[in-house]
Amino acid sequence: MSEKINLEFYFLDNSYEVIGNEPHIIIWGITRDGRRVLLRDRRFRPYFYAILKDKVNIEDLARKIRTYSDPKSPIIGVEPVEKKYFGRKVSALKIITMIPEYVRKYREKIKSLPEVLEVVEADIRFSIRYIIDHDLRPCGWHVAEVVEVPKKPIYRVDAEYEIIGDIKPLEQTLQPDLRIIAFDIEVYNKSGTPRPQTDPIIIIGIMNNNGDIKQFLANKYDDKISVEEFVNYVKTFDPDIIVGYNTDGFDWPYLIERSKYIGVKLDVTRRVGATPRTSTYGHISVPGRLNTDLYHFAEEIPEVKVKSLENVAEYLGVMKKSERVIIEYIDIPKYWDDEKLRPKLLQYNIDDVKSTYGLAEKFLPFAMQLSNITGLPLDQVGAASVGFRLEWYLMREAFRYGELVPNRVERAAESYRGAVVLKPVKGVHENIAVLDFSSMYPNIMIKYNVGPDTIVRNEKCNPDKHNIAPEVGHCFRKEPPGFFKRVLETLLRLRKQIKSEMKKYPPTSYEYRLLDERQKAVKVLANATYGYMGWIHARWYCRECAEAVTAWGRQTIKSAIELARKLGLKVIYGDTDSLFVTYDKDKVEKLIELIQTKLGFEIKIDKIYKRVFFTEAKKRYAGLLEDGRIDIVGFEAVRGDWAEIAKEVQEKVTEILLKENSIDKAIEYVRQVIADLKAGKIPLDKLIIWKTLSKRIEEYSVDAPHVVAAKKLIKAGIKVSTNDKIGYVILKGGGKISSRAEPYIFVKDPKLIDTEYYVDHQIVPAALRILNYFGVTETQLKRAAASAGQKSLFDFFGGKK
Template identity: 40%
Template structure:
């Protein structure tokens, strides 16, 4: 049989572990059972001993190796004789690992059994699989008792069935409490199928289970369902004696390591993926809007659900539920394909890929490569050692025209390849035939090619081939989109290698590799700046892998810039290209600038307009100031605009949403030592029954009154109405009205958000509030 490999796990039969591969073909799902794989790990012995004599007692039972073999493995490229210790069962491995640590260096004992199988059998999730063996039926599933299993490399992705769901609970105050607040709706969408499940709570949950079993999705997605919906459903189902039997083998939803696990189905929390997006307030609708897929069909907010539902207006709550489920589904459509490709490259199931960071993804990629090269993997390290990072050239502040940004493409991977930077090529002492890093003097053998160099070259070669194919493919075709996903994924993994070497949890952690890479990077930026100046360019700014230049004597033409790139390329082994041409750009300080590109796009880096803990009005004001300065080169007009905003605040012209400030809770409100405004706002909400779990973005406004800002911060949940002047607030003593603190928003939000920009053009806080004028001649650097 042939199909797509979706997931891998194992079950125990007669005391032995059996690998299960969950696969899909045109007929549906089938399960491969492979009984021909045994758990094992490696031991590099400290001294002579008989490994078969090693045992440990656990719960009155003696645990000993099943068998032990000798093998030749490479450790940083050098062959060494090691023991391969086989265990009776995967659960014996952690216990044996501890026992063997008295006799040797234990390696690769932390790799989960099913994923060890994928590496050793050269299989990958989201890729093809061919299996030979006897086919039988079990619990309504086609089961193949495998004799052989092999990988088939596919160019496309499997056509998977993705089901999105979202629960609505009925709670009078704040976050729902699973002990007392019922589920009133579960929204479901898969393809064209949509259902808003409602009615009596027990029937809702039972219907949800039935829908999953009938639709039989391969992937179930939600938004923060791992932290909220699934635990809530589990607790409510237990109270109502409903079994959440949604596994493909009929098993119930379980939790492993705090994460939900559904046998035979992938469970992907889209909130994990949203955490990697440049969206500061990661509400469901914000993420959908960022991805260009936002749906707006509801006329209520979450805080309105209780009032609408209990008053009999259930239709508005249904619309709200459908809006959430559509946004969830469309986010999945946008974000899942790249993770299918990552799953294929790293081998792991998609749900694991979405939960781990870039460092762990590189770790798993390296584990597969290490096995292929007969290289023994180091154990993960837990340490934190700092090192000097990238070189940042101080910017020439002010407004500039006709500026070129030169990009040192894939700088760090290119450096690692050019100078053979890898843990296995690092030499701590003297070396005759080595590359020596500037400043830090770390040495790396020139020959043979290091472990990292070989992998990086392969990743870059594969990306180059994909991009070459893309150039011959119709940009509007599905093939082009699949190729683009593949090249983006290859780029992500390639560019993660440098950071990986300096990540304290990396198996192949190597501080010298990280230090040497950044040292060469600093050297190249400085060298490039010298060359640019010698050719009559003014260097305005340099940071990590980019250089901003303009001609001293007028606009540069493309020929002059090409000649500069050629000169630099003769000196350093990095591909350089023009990243952007800016009609206008201004620099505020390191890593903070804004520019208008030659094709009319606004590029903003590091300024408050991109942060989430400023109110929307402050962000809008700053963005408008940036646009006026860059598009019209008129700071005076920008100043006038800010004064108009201040005037409109005083006149009460702005709605409440313009004043809301969002800030996240990184711990429980009770655990904060210094109580900040958002924490005090959360505590105020908690007094009236609202819940604010860790990770919540607390939305609050500041009203007039005595005390500090926190004493006057009220969460959105307590706001009943706003008329531009007065905020009606819920309190323990009943509703009361307080004035919005206009002076706070003017002095602590609007002016600070623009002052960092405007002060570069000679303005200060008094100027913004007053009538001092400047001439345009003083604005240009």
Template identity: 55%
Template sequence: MIDNFFILDFSYDVVENKPVIYIWAIDKNNDRVVLLEKKFRPYFYVLVDENANIEEIKKEILKLSKSYSPITKVEEVQDKKYFGSPVKVLRIETVIPAYVRVYRDEVTKINGVKNVLEADIRFYMRYAIDNDLKPFYWIEAEIEEAKENNFRVKKVYELKKINRIYEDKMPELKMMAFDIEVYNKYGSPNPRRDPIIIIGVWTKEGGKQFLADKYDDIKAIRDFINFVQTYDPDIIVGYNVNNFDWPYLLERANIRGLKLDVGRRINGEPSQGVYGHYSVTGRLNVDIYGFAQSIQEVKVKTLENVADYLGVLPKEKRSLIEWYDIPKYWDDEKKRDILLKYNMDDAKSAYLLGEVFVPFGIELTKISGLPLDQLSMASVGYRVEWLLMREAFKYNELIPNKEEREYESYEGGLVISPLPGIHEEVTVLDFSSMYPSIMIKYNIGPDTLIKGDCDDCWVSPAGYKFRKEPPGLYKNVLQKLVKERKEVKELMEKTTDEYERRVLDARQRALKIMANAFYGYMGWLGARWYSKEGAEAVTSWGRAIISEAAKMAKEKGFIVVYGDTDSIFVKGKGDVNSLINEISTKFGLEIKIDKVYKRVFFTENKKRYAGLTEDGKIDIVGFEAVRGDWCDLAKQVQINVIELILKTGKVDDAVKYVKSVIFDLRRYNFKIEDLIIWKSIDKNLDEYDVTAPHVVAAKKAAKAGYLISKGVKIGYVIVKGAGKISDRAEPYFMVKEKNKIDVEYYVDKQIIPVAMRILEGFGIKESSLKTGGVDILSFFKK
């Protein structure tokens, strides 16, 4: 029988001492199904010395065979390459995936064996790579209906053969979001002690809540399990659920004698996998928190902050409760509705953020092949690596092992010193994807690096040589990404269907991000295809190009006011289009107008500027407003100072504004939450010798019964009193009265410093902000 299936995910198990791969899918009738692949077997490669006796090594390997998982095949494989060079290699096959690691360690000790490769690739991903299968693609397959069905699916099939893989319209995927609230009266939640009082879920049909019977959460957990089984979502989203909700639910269910049976395999519970994600069998558990890490503008990445920033649920339209107040709202019948709304708003926010991030994540999965639940938590480096692993297989390139490496520094991109002050009508010329373009043009990669003499090589300004032909792994893959993105953008221009346009836009953005990540991956110490030489070569060519482009701009009558890595900022009355054509022709790289600033100002420091674009948008780069651990009021002051200068050009207006903020602070006209300073706890509290303010605040919180663990952010305020500032740092939730706040600390150490980062460049003295106060009569003058 032949049918078509849309792939969602992969998993595997060992059944009766044989591995079975599960392909979770949707058929053409929109039914959820699972395909069983029973023929595929685990294997790995052995790299042998060029002069070694292959037959002797084969015999030694076969002697290692164990009855539970015998070595079923040892064969020499032709045409394999390792870092671009032909090698002599053996392929070793066994039965049980876990035994690959056992045999790897033993085979390494055999004389004549140089290395063991590809023994650390997860079994189901090995199968997906070898068969070029990726989630969210369709397959046409020859199948046979299976009798077994201990799954929550419509049909179970045994997979006989895959005829073709193709792309077609996706079926509608059912998505569900959830969020839990815990009754933690004695500090941070402890699943052995504190019950789950509310589990909120949100779907496209709306919200639903499962409540504890006062403090007994058995019914709430059981109702949640039943809902998931009945609603049968393909995707479950949540915010920080891998770090909190799932492990808490699992332990709490276990304590209450329940099995958190929410997957599509009956009696299967979520389990923690790679990258810290929890796997829900047959469903995609997507933690939106992983995607939110890329939003640099949001420093404290709470659910409400991210939802507010992206506009899916603004703070003013939702209920907000401090986590430590949850028990009070639960115990008070009059306030409980507020808590219920707070939980529902969290579940709804997670769902709406899922609608923002999941389509983009799907496209990244279709490129990298990394399943969506893992992809949401994996770093950009791992996403690139899985793509490279798939492509390496196609080019007969063996996949290198992961290695421990010591940190190595190298020179980065060129930064042309800025011309301080305000500039009008500045054009930013940006090289499109400069580093990927350099990598393609000069065939850069660890497999193309030549360390000896070379007659036909590209030689970088840093002195490294790369062969011109044949193309290396990086060049081959990058060319594919660039070519596909161009094709996708062309399709975008032609389509009139809004849904298709959104899908294509997500696709082209995903392709761009993946391509731009290759340079960073190559210089990442954890990369399998790491190359310090390659990374240095890329930046050296980049510096040379930017330097020469700036020189060409000056020769055409422009003033270069700034330059950074892959862009130059120019002003003047020259012909910009003519300059673009000359630069593009000379270097064979695309350069375009990225934006035009109506007004922009620079300090004397590199990588620190702010500009007002022609459409009224303000860009802020390098100031505390978009980086650093400053309180919200300080950040807002700096943003407002920047806006006043850019929009009016009047520095005096900015000075008056800063004075008015100081005046309000001294009158206690502020919100305590605007003065909170957030800082990460990077190690266990008992490991800290220093008495930094955030450490002192964290220790005070811990002493008061709040569990403060490594990796969390602590929010603190500075209060009045004697002694060092550190000693006066208090957890924000332990300070209720405004008059306890040390206002002068915030004036001297927060407001004035961030304002002066901008104003000192215009000759403003710190004393002019501190003295004179504000003329009260000026408030009445219009």
């Protein structure tokens, strides 16, 4: 055996293999000198816990459990342990076996024993169990005591090691030089939805971290060569991370099926012979490499309603739509078949991979920090919901505190009263400060020790021993500190430490940016904790806990409003954990101090509006920030079922009103847009209306426009599924509007558009959502000549500011 060494390595991913009836944990990593390595740990064994009822003879029960041992995966240990379960001390048996798949089999037998109260932790995946138990951190540096072993030819690595001693994380933030590729495929299909059995992959575009762009092209319609070249490129370049946009949903599944059909082995992993496959949370696993679908992170941007690659790339400043080629997928065959048009199609694919790589630069730093903190490998952390991400973090913490992890239970949804939202003071207000409570809900949970392990259900509430939630009356033990309190204190303390560390570096430095992404990841987890308790899929579900937190939240906001009013500050609006007050610097500073000392919560100025306009409706306002940006909340501009032109009009109208303080200029602008539309000067893509199919086509009793458009797509051979966004335009003609809804991809001539529909149902209503508060009518907007006399916003509110 070779010499023992302490090997420092960067943890990419892990999995396991069963070799000769023995499970081997496999870790893929990168050493300090840039070698790609595989580390193997043969010592770890799968296990789960049986929580025991009171007064059980533990030795007798352990003997009985050992009789269930199956020679294919024997029970090699039944160990008595003392643990906590929902904060209560319990006696349990830790049952250890050999093969991970047998854990569930044993669980079913053991949970039926009369001495067993509950069986837990049998559904924690073996590879993640290893990460939890050893406190490992994906996308982070570690050190392990290892010996080098002969490298098996089935692994595409530079060296192989066996772990024989400790393995632990190192507190270092710098990452190695990672090899990254972005890829995107184009498929040739003339008749609707592409089918892997018939439709070739004509282009595979790739961009790597060196800025190199390559395209692998089919030989006319023979794509065997393009797929083989892609496979060879991946093996040669040997990326650590592969990124794409909706690649879990389309590109990878299509490549997997197509390669089977054309007889190409999709051998792109670091384990010879293994191919990509669908794994946890629906992500595609590429053994030894981190396959990351950036679409999962784009889904979390509420401001972008239609999350196409070009829309998200434009929103994040990666690539402007006006500066790139955009081709509808039904037109791809036309561009491929015509030699004169083909260069444009190739450029379209290049723009896609450039945009994808650009999004990777935006999303990956945050994703990698989230992976590091939660313990979920990078390829899974994006595909997992916020609830699952937080849950994995909670499971890590539970292990540290000796808390057993509850099972996931199927349960019906239960509603509870939410946060306080004040009715706003209608009108236009100048110089308004928005005060935000810092992590209000996590701090409420800490202050009042809220959690499923501290809630008191079977005894009378006692104010000396319990924190009693206002309005709802739920009570929580003041002592000892609960699991959630300790977890949140850790998260908030960690965030403060990170922000303090950031001050050591200039904002342009790599270290600063990395730490900034880390503190954002910690903030996301802390802020998700309250919502997690009310999530019906949560292991630590507690509806009363979530209800109590919102009740304390409402009380806190109301108390803050009283303090503000006593100081002479006018409160314009309040929503969840923020207050809008008139900005008087000294009084606002005094209010911040009072909230801190009297209520025990931290609050800070989040933004200051030079001018803000409120309707009488809650969660609906528009403001002009000090740097000239416009904030629009609750109007059509942020809704998904309006055409781009309607959103554009509303945003511009708001901007004119707030920046130029002129209603007449806003009216004139709307009239000009109407004139441009009638003259055919508005691009077709601004007229597309997007609507989601919320159920199956056959379940719709009424033919709404998007349903009609969806039926036309199906008729053309294009696959349409529930939750798909359907894009359509309204054409001229007789009959109902819905009958004239046409999928936008079929419309090439702008003259076919029903301009009157867009004026009456899109442009004018969107503009009036703002302008009717200032007395403007539909007739005024449609009138050709401007009305005399300039009117300002304040004229309509009696000059009040």
